[in-house]
Amino acid sequence: MEVKVASLLKNDLKDSVKKKYSNKKLDPQINKLVKSLKLSDDEAKNCLTSLEDTISELDNCKNCPGLSNCPNMMKGYVYYPSKNESRVVFNYIPCKKLKKYEVDIKKKESSTALSNARMKGIDVTDKNRVKLIKWLKSYFDKYDITKSSKGLYLHGSFGGGKTFLLAALLNELKDKKNAEFEIVYFPELLRNLKDDFNLVDAKVEYLSNVEILLIDDIGAEKVSEWGRDEILGTILQKRMNNHMATFFTSNLTIEELEKHLSNSKDSLDTVKARRIIERIKQLTEDFELITVNHRN
Numbered sequence: 001m002e003v004k005v006a007s008l009l010k011n012d013l014k015d016s017v018k019k020k021y022s023n024k025k026l027d028p029q030i031n032k033l034v035k036s037l038k039l040s041d042d043e044a045k046n047c048l049t050s051l052e053d054t055i056s057e058l059d060n061c062k063n064c065p066g067l068s069n070c071p072n073m074m075k076g077y078v079y080y081p082s083k084n085e086s087r088v089v090f091n092y093i094p095c096k097k098l099k100k101y102e103v104d105i106k107k108k109e110s111s112t113a114l115s116n117a118r119m120k121g122i123d124v125t126d127k128n129r130v131k132l133i134k135w136l137k138s139y140f141d142k143y144d145i146t147k148s149s150k151g152l153y154l155h156g157s158f159g160g161g162k163t164f165l166l167a168a169l170l171n172e173l174k175d176k177k178n179a180e181f182e183i184v185y186f187p188e189l190l191r192n193l194k195d196d197f198n199l200v201d202a203k204v205e206y207l208s209n210v211e212i213l214l215i216d217d218i219g220a221e222k223v224s225e226w227g228r229d230e231i232l233g234t235i236l237q238k239r240m241n242n243h244m245a246t247f248f249t250s251n252l253t254i255e256e257l258e259k260h261l262s263n264s265k266d267s268l269d270t271v272k273a274r275r276i277i278e279r280i281k282q283l284t285e286d287f288e289l290i291t292v293n294h295r296n
Contacts, residue, residue, distance in 0.1 A: 029058070037082070037088065050079070054078070054080055057079050064095075067098060068157065072095075075251070077095060079092055092259070117164050117168040118175075129291060135287065136166075151284045152248070154166060154247070154249050154250070154287050156251075157290050163214075173212065182206070183214040186215050186232075187217060187222075193231065208235050210244075213239065214249070215249075236276065236280065236283065237279060240282050254286055257277065261276055
């Protein structure tokens with residue numbers, strides 16, 4: 001009797017999904033998305049809820065209130081599908097405004113601006129920065145290359161000056177304590193390495209061993225297994241093993257970054273994403289900076 005009831009419930013559920021999908025196919029947006037991905041009816045049925053989420057987020061983008069007020073699940077990103085062989089995979093991809101924002105910001109934040117950053121130039125009137133400034137001052141005072149020290153995973157609002165603040169600390173350490181450091185804009189690093197694979201070994205070796213490393217804007221890159229596991233994973237593993245000072249800036253929380261890293265073009269790999277996150281946690285303290293946009 002129980003088996004019969006379970007079978008009836010299962011059939012009712014299938015009929016419900018089928019009916020729902022038939023109705024949704026009438027929605028031109030759903031229909032257009034299904035056709036663009038060349039999905040079969042069964043594939044579309046299996047991911048109907050996710051397709052609806054995509055349409056909802058695309059609708060939000062049409063009436064974008066700005067990055068700071070983005071109503072999507074992950075600010076500045078759209079939950080969007082792609083088809084890989086026989087599987088439909090959903091990734092968080094940067095929206096057009098975020099891409100343009102990042103390009104514009106990186107043009108403004110030239111290497112000259114960051115190289116001139118010093119702690120005396122930090123705006124101390126912003127009360128939201130007080131706790132972070134105290135942390136930076138304490139880190140500077142205690143820094144000793146012969147002793148291991150945790151860096152920061154600094155995340156928060158757009159335009160909060162995360163990169164500038166950390167660059168100011170690193171420049172002070174270079175001036176006063178002869179520290180060596182490297183700042184890498186992570187999406188650009190991956191693009192450059194992908195364009196010239198001859199650079200990979202030397203660059204990974206250097207970034208694995210430089211005294212202090214700042215990985216800027218992690219989470220803004222397009223995720224791939226190669227970039228995540230072979231590049232980022234290798235660098236972080238070596239730095240963790242050698243207790244080397246490492247810093248990160250991101251617009252994503254550590255939980256959002258894990259979700260971002262688990263979505264690659266080829267697979268949904270939560271285990272490898274978790275491994276990266278654990279390395280970051282071993283290397284850093286988690287710090288959130290929510291403040292006004294200092295770039296306005």
